[in-house]
Amino acid sequence: MSVRFPLLLLGLLAGCGRDLEAEYREALGTPKALALPSFPESNPPTREKRELGRRLFYDQRLSGNQTQSCASCHEQRLAFTDGKPTSTGSTGHVLTRNSQGLQNAAYNSTLTWANNGLITLEAQLMVPIRGDRPVELGVNDGNEGEVIARFESDAEYAAQFRAAFPASPSGVTIDKVVFALATFCRSLVGADSPYDRFVAGDTSAISDAAKRGADLFNGEKFECFHCHGGVNLGISYRDARTTAETATYPFFNNGLYNVGGDGGYPARDQGLYELTLHPDDRGRFRPQSLRNVALTAPYMHDGSIETLEGVVRHYAAGGRNVESGPNAGDGRLNPLKSGLVRPFAATEQEIADVLAFLETLTDTTFVENPAFSAPP
Numbered sequence: 001m002s003v004r005f006p007l008l009l010l011g012l013l014a015g016c017g018r019d020l021e022a023e024y025r026e027a028l029g030t031p032k033a034l035a036l037p038s039f040p041e042s043n044p045p046t047r048e049k050r051e052l053g054r055r056l057f058y059d060q061r062l063s064g065n066q067t068q069s070c071a072s073c074h075e076q077r078l079a080f081t082d083g084k085p086t087s088t089g090s091t092g093h094v095l096t097r098n099s100q101g102l103q104n105a106a107y108n109s110t111l112t113w114a115n116n117g118l119i120t121l122e123a124q125l126m127v128p129i130r131g132d133r134p135v136e137l138g139v140n141d142g143n144e145g146e147v148i149a150r151f152e153s154d155a156e157y158a159a160q161f162r163a164a165f166p167a168s169p170s171g172v173t174i175d176k177v178v179f180a181l182a183t184f185c186r187s188l189v190g191a192d193s194p195y196d197r198f199v200a201g202d203t204s205a206i207s208d209a210a211k212r213g214a215d216l217f218n219g220e221k222f223e224c225f226h227c228h229g230g231v232n233l234g235i236s237y238r239d240a241r242t243t244a245e246t247a248t249y250p251f252f253n254n255g256l257y258n259v260g261g262d263g264g265y266p267a268r269d270q271g272l273y274e275l276t277l278h279p280d281d282r283g284r285f286r287p288q289s290l291r292n293v294a295l296t297a298p299y300m301h302d303g304s305i306e307t308l309e310g311v312v313r314h315y316a317a318g319g320r321n322v323e324s325g326p327n328a329g330d331g332r333l334n335p336l337k338s339g340l341v342r343p344f345a346a347t348e349q350e351i352a353d354v355l356a357f358l359e360t361l362t363d364t365t366f367v368e369n370p371a372f373s374a375p376p
Helices: 007-014 020-028 047-057 121-130 144-153 156-162 174-185 194-199 208-217 308-317 348-359
Strands: none
Touching: 020 047, 020 208, 047 174, 121 174, 144 156, 144 174, 144 308, 156 174, 194 208, 208 348, 308 348
16 A cells, blocks of 8 residues: 655646645644644545544444444543553453554554554554454454444445545445544644643743753653654654655664563564564564653553653663563663663652653643544
8 A cells, every 4th residue: 555645646736726735634633733644645534534433433333243442442531542551352352562542643654562564554453453363353254244234234324434435336345444544543633732832932831840851851861852752752753744765663672671681572572573583673662652641551562561650760770670470581681672771870850850741741632632532
């Protein structure tokens, strides 16, 4: 599937007096403070697709056994996470990874914790819908027809699908479900935290402690900004104007484990290595956006650090020492650990200040936005 932004189409229609970027922004509700997200040429955003995707996102009929929806693991009040170390699928399968927040997910250059091949929301959405290791929503070859029939037989849904895909005569299909969900997910954007207002010039938007914390976060002692910089506070970034040459695809080992002392991670999840089978990729995961990070506990790819303070102390220590059990090993000595994860002496005041800064990334406008909630 092509991931190029339709610049050619923009050029062709510019002569017709159409402002496509403005149309796409309106369709997605993208605020002026943010760039237009990228999207495949095959799935340009429309308001009709967005509203259809919003309804599907909250509908349990999308799961094979009608027990879960996308929202089951992505709750708006928690910045579209679920508050659990790892989620559980519709059939009871326990996932190995922590549910990621969806705020500004449209700007990630890769999707999920450790997959360098999933670069569009359309491709990623097939994983929770049809994946079988583990099962999430549990749609498969045996029940796909039944799932589709649930929406085909619903007159309101059938009308919404026709409105969202007016040029297609095929009715409801899984591809259309995915395209609508992807469009809704691209609309889940926001940049109205106290820190955003501070950056925009409101010096009273955050406390003095948070200002000191911001300086530490962006300084060479804590070095947080190397993996959590830019408008999305995460260096995995792409928007509609990003070229293939400038898109970033970062994955890092942060010293969370060191099983066996040779850089190993728990067998249940070894990060990027599970795709590449390259030994140096053991424990490499994508840094997350820190927007609304105070709402998305627990932390790390496996939810193994319960608090935000625990995360800050993890990095100050230069990794984690697991002293006993099957995953025992000193992550501080992990030979595959990123060179950016180095121990440093942090005072209690400095840690408190960084935590105060991270709290200012909470965007209540986003988590309370009725456009993102379940439709009536």
